[in-house]
Amino acid sequence: MKVACIGGGPAGLFFAALVKRADPRHEVVVYERNRLEDTFGFGVVFSDATEDALRDADPEVTAAMAEKSHRWDDIEIHYHGQTLTSTGHGFSGLSRRTLLEILADRCKAVGAKLCFERDIADPEALDADLVFAADGVNSQVRERYQAHFEPTIDTRPNRFVWLGTTRPFPAFTFYFKGTPHGLWRVHAYQYDRERSTFIVEAREETWRAAGLADVDEAGTIAFCERLFAEELKGHRLISNRSLWRSFPTIRNAHWSHGRMVLAGDAAHTAHFSVGSGTKLAMEDAIALAAALSAHPDVPSALAAYEAARRPPVESLQRAAQASLQWFEDTERYMDLEPIQFAFTLLTRSLRVTHQNLKVRDPEFVAKVDAWFAQKASEQSGVELSTILGRPAAPVPPPAGTAAVSHTPIAVASVPAPAPVPPPMFTPFKLRGLLLENRVVVSPMSQYSAVDGMPNDWHFQHLAARAVGGAGLVFAEMTDVSPEGRISPGCPGLWTRKQADAWKRIVDFIHGETRAKVAIQLGHAGRKGSTRRMWEGDVQPLPEGEWPIVAPSAIPYFPHSQVPREIQRKEMDKVIADHVRAARHADQAGFDLLEIHMAHGYLLASFISPLTNQRTDAYGGPLENRMLFPLEVFEAVRAVWPPEKPMSVRISAVDWYPGGHGPEDAVEVARMLQANGCDAIDVSAGQTVPDQRPVYGRIFQTPFADRIRHEVGIATMAVGNISSYADVNTILAAGRADLCLLARAHMWDPYWTRHAAFELGWPLPWPDQYHSLERFRPRFV
Ligand SMILES: Cc1cc2nc3c(=O)[nH]c(=O)nc-3n(C[C@H](O)[C@H](O)[C@H](O)COP(=O)(O)OP(=O)(O)OC[C@H]3O[C@@H](n4cnc5c(N)ncnc54)[C@H](O)[C@@H]3O)c2cc1C
Numbered sequence: 001m002k003v004a005c006i007g008g009g010p011a012g013l014f015f016a017a018l019v020k021r022a023d024p025r026h027e028v029v030v031y032e033r034n035r036l037e038d039t040f041g042f043g044v045v046f047s048d049a050t051e052d053a054l055r056d057a058d059p060e061v062t063a064a065m066a067e068k069s070h071r072w073d074d075i076e077i078h079y080h081g082q083t084l085t086s087t088g089h090g091f092s093g094l095s096r097r098t099l100l101e102i103l104a105d106r107c108k109a110v111g112a113k114l115c116f117e118r119d120i121a122d123p124e125a126l127d128a129d130l131v132f133a134a135d136g137v138n139s140q141v142r143e144r145y146q147a148h149f150e151p152t153i154d155t156r157p158n159r160f161v162w163l164g165t166t167r168p169f170p171a172f173t174f175y176f177k178g179t180p181h182g183l184w185r186v187h188a189y190q191y192d193r194e195r196s197t198f199i200v201e202a203r204e205e206t207w208r209a210a211g212l213a214d215v216d217e218a219g220t221i222a223f224c225e226r227l228f229a230e231e232l233k234g235h236r237l238i239s240n241r242s243l244w245r246s247f248p249t250i251r252n253a254h255w256s257h258g259r260m261v262l263a264g265d266a267a268h269t270a271h272f273s274v275g276s277g278t279k280l281a282m283e284d285a286i287a288l289a290a291a292l293s294a295h296p297d298v299p300s301a302l303a304a305y306e307a308a309r310r311p312p313v314e315s316l317q318r319a320a321q322a323s324l325q326w327f328e329d330t331e332r333y334m335d336l337e338p339i340q341f342a343f344t345l346l347t348r349s350l351r352v353t354h355q356n357l358k359v360r361d362p363e364f365v366a367k368v369d370a371w372f373a374q375k376a377s378e379q380s381g382v383e384l385s386t387i388l389g390r391p392a393a394p395v396p397p398p399a400g401t402a403a404v405s406h407t408p409i410a411v412a413s414v415p416a417p418a419p420v421p422p423p424m425f426t427p428f429k430l431r432g433l434l435l436e437n438r439v440v441v442s443p444m445s446q447y448s449a450v451d452g453m454p455n456d457w458h459f460q461h462l463a464a465r466a467v468g469g470a471g472l473v474f475a476e477m478t479d480v481s482p483e484g485r486i487s488p489g490c491p492g493l494w495t496r497k498q499a500d501a502w503k504r505i506v507d508f509i510h511g512e513t514r515a516k517v518a519i520q521l522g523h524a525g526r527k528g529s530t531r532r533m534w535e536g537d538v539q540p541l542p543e544g545e546w547p548i549v550a551p552s553a554i555p556y557f558p559h560s561q562v563p564r565e566i567q568r569k570e571m572d573k574v575i576a577d578h579v580r581a582a583r584h585a586d587q588a589g590f591d592l593l594e595i596h597m598a599h600g601y602l603l604a605s606f607i608s609p610l611t612n613q614r615t616d617a618y619g620g621p622l623e624n625r626m627l628f629p630l631e632v633f634e635a636v637r638a639v640w641p642p643e644k645p646m647s648v649r650i651s652a653v654d655w656y657p658g659g660h661g662p663e664d665a666v667e668v669a670r671m672l673q674a675n676g677c678d679a680i681d682v683s684a685g686q687t688v689p690d691q692r693p694v695y696g697r698i699f700q701t702p703f704a705d706r707i708r709h710e711v712g713i714a715t716m717a718v719g720n721i722s723s724y725a726d727v728n729t730i731l732a733a734g735r736a737d738l739c740l741l742a743r744a745h746m747w748d749p750y751w752t753r754h755a756a757f758e759l760g761w762p763l764p765w766p767d768q769y770h771s772l773e774r775f776r777p778r779f780v
């Protein structure tokens with residue numbers, strides 16, 4: 001086979017060496033437009049895990065790299081005059097130039113041909129069965145065949161410059177430096193005995209205010225040496241094509257076209273803050289070389305390569321996206337206390353969690369937990385000694401304990417008790433309501449009521465989860481009037497009888513468990529008069545429809561009932577219905593009342609510009625669209641007991657062009673806070689059926705984080721939170737005050753108890769289950 005590699009970067013050189021070594025009969029040529037010694041950049045970073053993968057593919061190259069690498073374990077964070085260190089991170093830095101020399105030597109050793117100073121202008125002209133396009137971030141091959149590869153380039157707003165320095169940093173080092181122009185971030189790491197990479201990053205406006213838009217490389221060096229004189233400790237900065245750039249995140253819908261295949265930066269980029277560009281490029285080379293050995297022809301090898309590489313690449317790009325956003329928003333976190341700032345930085349990409357950081361650096365996590373427990377004590381008024389409690393002594397599993405087949409949780413041994421509670425097991429207070437822990441059962445419609453009456457199904461649903469250990473259990477969206485129901489199966493609070501039925505459930509939970517209970521009041525608006533979820537979500541009823549109202553006469557689906565544009569008199573009735581329901585909720589004994597202003601129901605559809613097209617005082621700008629929801633809120637707040645808190649669930653985004661965005665959600669939260677709202681329950685979407693959500697692990701939490709920091713109000717995070725590692729991370733990083741889990745709780749009513757068990761934190765059982773106190777099952 002004839003193989004032509006365009007580009008002599010890490011991807012092109014490594015691939016050439018691997019493919020030639022795999023079968024010496026292949027003719028392999030690398031075309032590189034520059035000389036080997038012309039390379040840009042300074043050092044490249046590899047994690048221990050990456051090195052293991054490289055070693056499997058080519059032990060000689062990896063050994064040569066290891067010999068020249070500089071290793072470190074620590075991350076140092078310099079913040080407001082303090083230095084915080086976290087250890088156990090296992091990285092190596094290597095000079096890019098050295099890496100390319102090692103790879104070029106390897107090519108020569110195995111017989112791959114290297115043609116430097118050869119610019120390939122026309123890949124069609126190459127005499128090759130396979131063209132490996134590793135021509136970098138500005139790939140001409142990708143541009144030439146863009147109709148086939150369908151690239152997208154997301155150019156990020158921050159500015160950064162890649163510099164070197166003669167100061168050898170002892171650890172991976174971050175600086176955050178405030179100046180009158182704004183905040184500067186530095187990412188620095190050593191890559192050989194006398195050199196470090198020194199990346200400087202700032203917001204566009206900071207960079208412009210500092211006058212850097214008009215300076216050349218020498219001007220950049222002079223500016224940065226002045227700004228970071230203290231940090232450089234007398235050392236100089238070095239430039240090498242060190243221009244200020246905006247990071248482009250590159251993705252391609254397809255990675256191959258005929259005999260052409262994209263790899264490395266040409267195919268995908270990942271922000272430098274996760275230090276993975278070179279790693280990804282080399283892993284691509286390994287994967288394609290392996291696919292060519294395993295498959296009989298080029299097309300099937302290319303298909304196998306893309307199938308193997310796309311999932312890890314996309315996963316890393318998601319991590320990189322979260323990380324780059326953290327660096328774009330760092331200003332938001334500059335008031336955090338140092339330990340929390342460090343924790344949020346370390347966990348920014350979602351890959352490092354409270355749980356796996358504890359494995360790397362238990363002391364650091366112990367400090368975070370101790371700090372968090374102290375803060376929880378101050379916030380809740382609960383004595384620290386009470387929060388710390390008295391952890392039970394470790395109990396060895398009794399001899400002969402049978403393995404219990406259960407949920408997919410596997411534990412190797414009984415965990416040692418934690419000296420301080422993990423963040424999720426600290427208290428939280430809202431007005432007079434004290435929650436024992438921060439795990440919340442999210443509201444989940446059960447569609448099982450008759451005439452709005454909750455029944456035994458609701459009893460078991462809520463009681464089981466309260467016994468299961470959650471600090472707060474939410475009853476589902478409960479409607480303020482019969483016409484405000486989503487479906488005929490939705491419960492209500494428009495009658496005293498309904499209040500009494502709820503009271504039976506609430507009394508049980510209060511009497512038999514340590515959980516508190518919340519109610520979510522709602523009016524379905526244009527999504528009302530629809531089927532039970534399992535009969536067709538938001539689909540119109542086949543018979544027995546009732547008239548529905550909305551801010552504007554726009555049906556949900558084209559085939560849905562057209563709502564009547566609500567008039568002022570009916571709006572007064574909706575307010576009165578909410579007030580009546582709130583009174584009933586208090587009589588039923590609920591501890592917290594939430595108003596549903598999310599998911600496209602009546603109040604949500606006032607807030608979103610997609611569903612509110614009114615021309616009166618309740619339509620138009622956000623302040624107008626918020627008028628009616630605020631009227632409802634105020635009226636309820638006036639009758640809901642002052643010692644009991646109120647929250648509001650919002651859809652932070654509509655996930656639809658022209659819809660509500662995260663910046664609007666901040667304003668909504670601000671207005672609610674000004675009217676006495678205690679917490680924002682931050683959900684998203686479900687406003688319009690053709691929404692385009694970006695799902696993923698804890699995908700809505702960034703909105704809760706933003707609202708919490710920009711508004712200064714308590715937030716509840718919800719949406720694809722399912723592991724206790726994520727819950728502890730979200731809380732300790734200050735992304736939310738409470739975590740709501742819906743489907744994870746449906747799956748496992750004892751979710752909180754399982755978390756407590758695995759984290760070694762004792763959670764008292766009800767008396768009836770006392771014999772479990774010393775029983776330690778082994779889950780398989
Ligand atoms: C200015 C800059 C500095 C960087 N510094 C660092 C750093 O310090 N540390 C780090 O980890 N990562 C750094 N990166 C990112 C990292 O270099 C890339 O993620 C990684 O090199 C990707 O490898 P690659 O082989 O895909 O592409 P590249 O390394 O970009 O290699 C592509 C090669 O193709 C050649 N080429 C392009 N077009 C043609 C053509 N038509 N004909 C022939 N040859 C061609 C280019 O000259 C280049 O040598 C830097 C990137 C840039 C742009």
Ligand SMILES: Cc1cc2nc3c(=O)[nH]c(=O)nc-3n(C[C@H](O)[C@H](O)[C@H](O)COP(=O)(O)O)c2cc1C
Pocket residue numbers: 442443444445446476477520596598649683718719720721740741742743744
């Ligand atoms: C069956 C079901 C019913 C739901 N009912 C409600 C509801 O009544 N009110 C509400 O605000 N959200 C409701 N939701 C949304 C959940 O509260 C939660 O926001 C969503 O499921 C995302 O969380 P998860 O990923 O933990 O499941 C419901 C979700 C499910 C799965």
